Amino acid sequence: MMDTLVSLCKRRGFIFQSSEIYGGLNSCWDYGPLGVELKNNIKRFWWRSMTQLRDDIVGIDASILMHPQVWVASGHVEQFTDPLVDCKSCKQRSRGDEVKDGKCPHCGSREITSPRLFNLMFKTHMGPVEDESAIVYLRPETAQGIYVNFQNVLNPSRQKLPFGIAQIGKAFRNEISPGNFIFRMREFEQMEMQFFVKPGTDMEWLDQWKTARLAWYGDLGLNPAKLRLHQHQNKELAHYAKDAYDIEYEFPFGWKELEGIHNRTDYDLSRHQKHSGKDLSYFDDEKNERYIPYIIETSAGVDRTLLTCLVDAYHEEEVRGEKRVVLKLHPRIAPMKAGIFPLVKRDGMPELARKVAHELRSHMPVFYDETGSVGRRYRRQDEAGTPFGITIDSQTLQDETVTIRDRDTMTQERAKISDLAGILQKRIYG
Numbered sequence: 001m002m003d004t005l006v007s008l009c010k011r012r013g014f015i016f017q018s019s020e021i022y023g024g025l026n027s028c029w030d031y032g033p034l035g036v037e038l039k040n041n042i043k044r045f046w047w048r049s050m051t052q053l054r055d056d057i058v059g060i061d062a063s064i065l066m067h068p069q070v071w072v073a074s075g076h077v078e079q080f081t082d083p084l085v086d087c088k089s090c091k092q093r094s095r096g097d098e099v100k101d102g103k104c105p106h107c108g109s110r111e112i113t114s115p116r117l118f119n120l121m122f123k124t125h126m127g128p129v130e131d132e133s134a135i136v137y138l139r140p141e142t143a144q145g146i147y148v149n150f151q152n153v154l155n156p157s158r159q160k161l162p163f164g165i166a167q168i169g170k171a172f173r174n175e176i177s178p179g180n181f182i183f184r185m186r187e188f189e190q191m192e193m194q195f196f197v198k199p200g201t202d203m204e205w206l207d208q209w210k211t212a213r214l215a216w217y218g219d220l221g222l223n224p225a226k227l228r229l230h231q232h233q234n235k236e237l238a239h240y241a242k243d244a245y246d247i248e249y250e251f252p253f254g255w256k257e258l259e260g261i262h263n264r265t266d267y268d269l270s271r272h273q274k275h276s277g278k279d280l281s282y283f284d285d286e287k288n289e290r291y292i293p294y295i296i297e298t299s300a301g302v303d304r305t306l307l308t309c310l311v312d313a314y315h316e317e318e319v320r321g322e323k324r325v326v327l328k329l330h331p332r333i334a335p336m337k338a339g340i341f342p343l344v345k346r347d348g349m350p351e352l353a354r355k356v357a358h359e360l361r362s363h364m365p366v367f368y369d370e371t372g373s374v375g376r377r378y379r380r381q382d383e384a385g386t387p388f389g390i391t392i393d394s395q396t397l398q399d400e401t402v403t404i405r406d407r408d409t410m411t412q413e414r415a416k417i418s419d420l421a422g423i424l425q426k427r428i429y430g
């Protein structure tokens with residue numbers, strides 16, 4: 001199924017291998033015309049529900065390169081490592097946890113090295129001199145940009161605890177075993193929100209956020225039966241975490257993490273306070289108390305969410321003896337909202353269809369197509385996940401009505417052109 005999806009993504013212009021004409025760059029991917037629309041829709045939906053629909057979360061956009069001390073304070077320089085194992089027989093590298101019973105996961109040989117720790121941060125140099133003092137890292141998570149800006153955001157936003165800061169942006173990890181298409185990449189995008197709370201209320205907030213975030217994936221249109229929460233056991237807990245949950249989805253390759261929800265305690269702000277020498281405490285003027293806030297983090301991957309939407313939406317059906325491939329994406333995130341088709345290329349139908357497309361475009365992205373049989377045009381839009389097909393036929397010329405075809409049920413109904421934008425908007429955005 002994954003191979004079928006990868007080829008559909010290439011064929012329809014969702015996702016391409018990075019630098020493909022040079023043979024590709026392992027674990028880096030480019031989004032094409034439909035892919036970038038889908039990705040933007042997912043990000044917009046997250047941003048809206050996490051910031052614009054609430055009064056207790058604000059957004060930022062921090063830079064990817066940060067002061068190198070940030071990564072010392074955060075623990076990444078010391079601890080953001082994976083055990084790396086080399087196979088002497090097939091020369092492949094694996095992550096320590098992939099090695100079972102002392103055997104190479106690629107060829108089964110027992111001729112493997114003992115694990116050595118490998119830091120996953122990408123290093124580069126700032127300025128013209130490539131010495132130790134010029135080292136900077138490409139951020140492996142967006143969270144640190146939020147912690148170091150805690151005081152900067154607190155004052156101008158006039159927020160009081162509890163409140164959150166949200167950010168969407170690129171992160172980089174030099175993963176030992178990337179793969180499964182865009183599931184594990186070396187360059188990816190995160191949607192993270194850090195919620196600052198009073199110590200003692202942290203477990204309550206962790207509970208609230210795990211429920212809210214699980215519900216968000218349902219609103220995104222994912223099948224709830226394929227979603228679950230997994231609580232980290234002691235040995236899985238990261239060095240900063242008191243308690244943690246993963247939201248997992250059942251992929252064709254098993255249940256895997258989509259998002260992490262962590263109780264990070266006061267670890268991050270305390271560490272940055274210590275390393276920067278700046279006061280990062282919070283003063284509660286009603287209670288006359290000063291403390292370092294605890295942080296509940298919700299950390300999701302944009303690309304991984306997008307992959308999940310594609311996997312969840314992919315359907316093959318048999319219609320009148322023919323295979324129909326359809327992406328049943330939620331209309332809200334579908335890249336194109338409607339395909340606009342003149343039934344035939346004469347009698348003024350293309351002109352009228354172009355006019356309909358032009359009018360709809362100011363409300364939503366639509367795609368005009370007049371080539372091939374209308375059945376084939378429907379099929380192409382089914383594969384692209386377009387929820388509605390609008391056909392202009394001979395009746396349209398008489399009474400200004402068109403047919404609206406529903407992607408999932410394939411049923412058709414007639415509606416007036418003047419009502420079209422309203423009808424579609426209601427079905428797409430609710």
Ligand code: ATP
Pocket residue numbers: 141173175182183184185186188189190257258259260299300301302303304305
């Ligand atoms: P994993 O165990 O899969 O490596 P993680 O526990 O290291 O993930 P976090 O550090 O909690 O992941 O990152 C938060 C989210 O960022 C993940 O749930 C995932 O959606 C996304 N993410 C992390 N690493 C990658 C990656 N290499 N490629 C794509 N998305 C990623």
